[in-house]
Amino acid sequence: MHKIERQALSAAPTAGQTMIFMIMALLVLAVVIVWISDVHTVLHLKARTQNAGDAAALAAARWQGITLNLIGDLNILQALALSRGDAAAADQIKNVQARLCFVGPLVGLLASQQAAKNNRAYVNPDYTANLAAHADLVQSYYAVDAIRFPEPYDNAWREYSGMLFTIAEQGLAAGPDNTWYYTDSINNHWLLSRNFYEAVASLDWCWFYWNDAAILQSYTDYQYWPDLPSAPPEPNTYNSEVFGLGLRPFTTVLPGGAGTVAHMNVLRSERGLRPDSPETISNEVAGITNTWYGYVWTSWSALAPANDFPILPLQVKPEYDYTGADTVIRVEAQPDSRMPTTFPALQPFLSRSSPGAAAHLTQSSAISGAVTWTAAGKAFGYLATDGGPVRPDAYVVVLPAFHDVRLIPVDTATGSNLGAYDLVWRRHIQDHLTTYEQSGQAGLDADCWYCQQLQTWEDPAFRQQGIDWLIDNSNACYRVRGGGGPGGGTRRGH
Numbered sequence: 030m031h032k033i034e035r036q037a038l039s040a041a042p043t044a045g046q047t048m049i050f051m052i053m054a055l056l057v058l059a060v061v062i063v064w065i066s067d068v069h070t071v072l073h074l075k076a077r078t079q080n081a082g083d084a085a086a087l088a089a090a091r092w093q094g095i096t097l098n099l100i101g102d103l104n105i106l107q108a109l110a111l112s113r114g115d116a117a118a119a120d121q122i123k124n125v126q127a128r129l130c131f132v133g134p135l136v137g138l139l140a141s142q143q144a145a146k147n148n149r150a151y152v153n154p155d156y157t158a159n160l161a162a163h164a165d166l167v168q169s170y171y172a173v174d175a176i177r178f179p180e181p182y183d184n185a186w187r188e189y190s191g192m193l194f195t196i197a198e199q200g201l202a203a204g205p206d207n208t209w210y211y212t213d214s215i216n217n218h219w220l221l222s223r224n225f226y227e228a229v230a231s232l233d234w235c236w237f238y239w240n241d242a243a244i245l246q247s248y249t250d251y252q253y254w255p256d257l258p259s260a261p262p263e264p265n266t267y268n269s270e271v272f273g274l275g276l277r278p279f280t281t282v283l284p285g286g287a288g289t290v291a292h293m294n295v296l297r298s299e300r301g302l303r304p305d306s307p308e309t310i311s312n313e314v315a316g317i318t319n320t321w322y323g324y325v326w327t328s329w330s331a332l333a334p335a336n337d338f339p340i341l342p343l344q345v346k347p348e349y350d351y352t353g354a355d356t357v358i359r360v361e362a363q364p365d366s367r368m369p370t371t372f373p374a375l376q377p378f379l380s381r382s383s384p385g386a387a388a389h390l391t392q393s394s395a396i397s398g399a400v401t402w403t404a405a406g407k408a409f410g411y412l413a414t415d416g417g418p419v420r421p422d423a424y425v426v427v428l429p430a431f432h433d434v435r436l437i438p439v440d441t442a443t444g445s446n447l448g449a450y451d452l453v454w455r456r457h458i459q460d461h462l463t464t465y466e467q468s469g470q471a472g473l474d475a476d477c478w479y480c481q482q483l484q485t486w487e488d489p490a491f492r493q494q495g496i497d498w499l500i501d502n503s504n505a506c507y508r509v510r511g512g513g514g515p516g517g518g519t520r521r522g523h
């Protein structure tokens with residue numbers, strides 16, 4: 030008995046210790062389980078957001094391709110009309126082409142919403158409000174500024190605005206991120222570069238060393254900045270702002286002459302364009318002055334030497350070496366309420382950009398804890414000639430050539446640095462910078478992350494810190510290639 034009692038007594042503290050240990054282990058386990066389920070939630074949400082974004086980008090790009098083919102078919106029908114001397118019919122066809130430049134991309138926008146929703150992306154109230162507000166603004170293109178924003182066809186702005194409203198009414202789940210408003214300025218100013226704000230936020234003095242070594246010394250106050258660049262005086266209003274096709278009507282003799290006529294005749298029979306008469310396009314059409322819809326596209330290889338363009342020219346076959354019509358989609362999703370929005374260990378999971386592009390965390394998503402995915406899509410195709418495949422724009426005039434769509438790296442797409450549906454950024458550059466330019470720090474918005482960085486920047490002690498650091502450490506600044514950081518900002522203007 031004594032022995033047992035003594036054993037029990039001596040075991041008591043051990044049992045207590047075990048109990049405490051087990052409670053602690055359970056607590057740790059509980060934290061881990063909660064954490065893992067959060068990771069799971071984020072990864073699941075990320076996969077869903079990614080699927081929705083990719084599907085939306087491809088859907089819109091497919092409609093860009095379909096529309097380009099239709100506009101190409103109509104160029105061929107114009108040539109047939111001119112062959113029988115029917116200039117009036119050719120004129121009517123030109124009018125339909127002008128309309129297609131808007132209707133086609135907006136059908137693409139509608140299709141992209143459906144694709145995103147099919148992949149369980151939810152309607153984003155901010156995106157929807159943004160599109161509705163823009164639809165409202167488009168009406169003023171005509172009312173206020175018909176000279177600056179000429180209508181490509183009669184009643185175009187009212188029709189375009191109405192289509193935008195109709196889409197907004199359905200609710201926007203996927204933001205058309207490479208939307209290029211006619212009023213958008215040419216992006217060439219540090220205040221319009223996300224990299225500047227990133228450098229301030231992360232005390233990245235090397236960024237200043239490489240990009241503007243003098244500014245730390247010479248900056249005085251907000252009046253130091255050059256004026257913000259204004260909008261281009263004559264925007265290309267032939268294209269929809271959303272998913273524009275990069276086209277323009279050319280009033281000229283047929284570019285490419287008899288070669289184009291020959292190719293048009295091949296495509297005419299392939300595409301089943303067979304009006305009763307004439308059977309073929311006459312060679313005389315090559316000499317008639319007419320308005321043709323043609324491309325204003327550039328080459329990927331032409332962009333490559335500048336600013337670390339992420340596709341090397343050698344990797345692109347010549348027949349696919351064109352930038353022009355493409356789509357960029359932004360999808361944001363909110364994780365559920367258990368999600369620790371400021372948990373640093375989770376941040377790498379929260380925001381990735383599309384295949385091929387460097388992973389990055391956008392500021393707006395870092396603030397809100399949202400999962401953001403951007404994806405880019407593009408219609409591809411080529412014209413088959415006796416000498417082999419050539420680019421779709423080889424004859425300048427649009428011909429039906431598109432038969433495929435692919436995802437492309439976001440950084441190779443048009444407008445990728447602007448991020449039209451990164452609404453935090455857009456509000457900053459549109460509203461806050463305007464008031465900042467007028468009244469300095471008083472014009473900043475305390476809730477805006479970018480304004481907060483400007484506030485930091487305005488402090489002379491902050492800039493002195495950078496000057497001091499660079500005196501001792503500038504030899505430690507290595508130029509980092511590629512990526513461009515959140516939203517880039519170094520490569521622009523195509």
Ligand SMILES: [Zn+2]
Pocket residue numbers: 456457458461462474477478479480481
């Ligand atoms: Zn701001």
